[in-house]
Amino acid sequence: MNFTQFLQVLKARKAIVLTVFTVVVLTTLGISMIMPKRYTAELVMSIDSRGLDAVTGQPINSFLTPAYLATQVDTINSHNVALKVVDQLGLANSPEARQRWEDAGGEGNFRDYMADSLMGKLEVKPSRDSNMITISYTSPDPHYASVVANAFGAAYQKMLVDIRSANAQQNNDFFQQQLKGLKSDMDRAQQRLTEFQQKEGISATDERMDIETQRLNDLAAQLGQAQSATLDAQSRARGGVSSPDVLNNGLIQNLKGTLASQEAQFKQMQESNGPNYPKYKEMEAQVQATRDQLNQLLRQYSGSVNSVAANSASRQAAVENAMAEQKARVMDLKKRRATMDALTADVENAQKAYAQAQQRSFETMLQSRNSSTDYAILKSAPEPNGPSGPRVFLNTLLAVVVGLLLGISFAWLAEVMNRRVRSAMDVELLLDVPVLADLRKTRRLRRPRPPMLNGPKAA
Template sequence: MNLQQFLLILRARLWLALMVFGLVVVGAVVVSLLLPKQYTGEVVLTVDAKPVDPINGLAAPNVMAPDYMATQAQIITSHNTALNVVDALGLDKLPETREAFVADTEGHGNIRDWLARSLLRSLEVEPARDSRIISLRFTAADPQFASAIANAFAQAYVKTVSDIRTNAAQQNSVFFEAQLKTLQKNLETAQRRYSDYQREQGIVASDERLDTETQRLNDLSSQVVMAQSQAYDARSRARGDNAPDVLNNPLIQQLKSQLAAQQAKFDELAQKVGPNHPHYVAAKAELDATRNELNELTRQYATGLSSAASSSAARQASLASALAQQKERVLKLKGDRTELEVLQRQVENAQRAYDTTLDRYSQSMLESRAAATNISVLQAAPIPLKPSSPRLLLNLALAIFTGGLLGIGCALVAELLDRRVRSARDIEHALDLPVLAELSLAPAPARKKRRWLPGRSRPANPSSLQPA
């Protein structure tokens, strides 16, 4: 179908198209005038973007995220928010509301839930794109009721968000309170074990005592080294009568010189007199006395050196034993100190866990008592002065557009049901034969002229045309 055929069909079925068009337009106007007027109360809310939460100091959620704004819209249209509106306005206590509930449900169910579902059907929430604005609209037949319900939904939304936050904070505070009792017991147990161990081991200042014992150990080590040196020296000097200290003793050397002189005198006297001579006997007695005195003195000196060597060895052994005992004492102190440090770390860890939990508990308590939210009412819903529906001009424009389409459609359907020949092209399609000429009623002078179809060659002799 080309444009010419479409126009020919539309001209032939013009009255049908106009009738359908008129019926649609008139019907839309009548329906728009008969429908009850509806008023819409609109509240504009804004969600504040706080970079840091003022209570816990943590980063606030990104309010520009699409899922965050969609979540806020779902909270507004939630059943719990609608129940808050019902409770805030006391709608379930109104007599007309109870009558409508009984008429609709025959008294079955809960009137609060029924009212909440009824209010949500007339509620529309639209978050602004790429913005922190949320538009809340409620439509009702009464303009004051529409405004009151829209404002009530805004307040209920703020209350619901605040309740969600405070309820979560209250649950956290209960949990942290129970944990605080356990952590406090653990801290007291750790402190008691630390104190008992410190008292049992007699540790007052572990660092000072360990330093003192360590210094004493170092001193004993030095003394042991010196005693070892002295004992070695004493053993090297204690060699009996031939010890250098014995031989080099001035008194012994003097006695030796005296003994040598007496021996020389005695030998000289022995050559002159016999053994029974009084001088010989006296010289021999004097010589024996000097020799005995030298031997006794040598023996005493040798015995003294041996005693000194024994004393040095005994002192070395005593110092070595004291050093070993001091080592054990220092090792024990180090072990006690290590155990005390372990107990001290346990006390510190328990204290740290208790302090952290106490901070979280205090924070949860503050959050559970804080009713502030990041939601503000940018524009409350005023009482609407003009109805939002029905919109007569909009419905009329839609009716004109729809009626025009339906009129054209009905004309085309009628043409398909009752096909007529409207042009030469219809004959060509119907008979599958070419059209050589078109005859139409025209004024007398014009009838003498033949009308040739465009696009066809004119015959050389028009009178030679014969009917087919």
């Protein structure tokens, strides 16, 4: 079927189309007129997107999540918020509402029934491009709609305060319990440090370590000097009687000169007089006495040099022993100081942990008492000036469209159930035979009037 045939069907079935259209439009209009009027009150809330904690001033990470606004919408639509509204407005004490509940069967809890009835007429819409939330409530009574919408805003804020206070109170209880254990740990650490200081006789301000270290450094310097002196004395003692210190002695030099003079005289006497000369024996005895005296002095001074070397080595050994003892003393002091430092670090860590827990306990205590929120009511819900429904014009416009579609549908259904031949095309399609002529009645053509030659006749 083409569009021309469709128009022919509508033209033939126009009574059905008009009837259905009229019934739908009039019915809709009548129902819209007799329906009770509904009033919608709107409350607008703003969310502070900075999300700073009122006590600590730190940012709240939950404000950064994309689903935060949707979560707040679901919170407003929650059953607990509706229960708070029921309690706030005293709706559970309404005899009319209780009678309706009993007529409906009286199942469940009456407060839950009232909360569910409020949620059925509540609409919460978040803004698409801003941090705004609109709370709308619809009721036949404009004052009741305004009161309930404002009550939902107040109940939502109270719910946030209660949740935050409850969480902060739980955290505060946790930190209060932890403070007891941290205080005990800090006291034990301090006690261990005090006992160690009393036992070892050292304190945090003790300068004994510096004194002992300086003494060790002095002994190290003395050891270096003793080693140098020992090496020098030992090198001098290695020459024995030929040592430069022995040979260069003035007394030995004088004796050597005297001995050389006597030996020269004695040799001259041997050459000139011989061994039988009366003074030969005397001269020989003098030479031997001087030589013995020289050898005795050489041995004496050589022994003195060896004694100096031995004394220097002995002093070096004494300094080395003293330095070893001092080093052991310094190492022991370092070990005790390391132990004390570890105990001091334990005390400081315990004090730091206790201070941090005490700070958090104080913060959570303030948070549990904080009644401020990050939400502000930009516009309270006033009593609406006009009804929000029923919308007569919109319903009528929708009824016109629906009635027209239903009328066309019924006309088409009637045509399908009782098909008629309305044109030559229908004959060809239905009977599958060619059409030779169309004998439908046509209008008779009017003959043209002949023109007037002498003008109109006189009356």
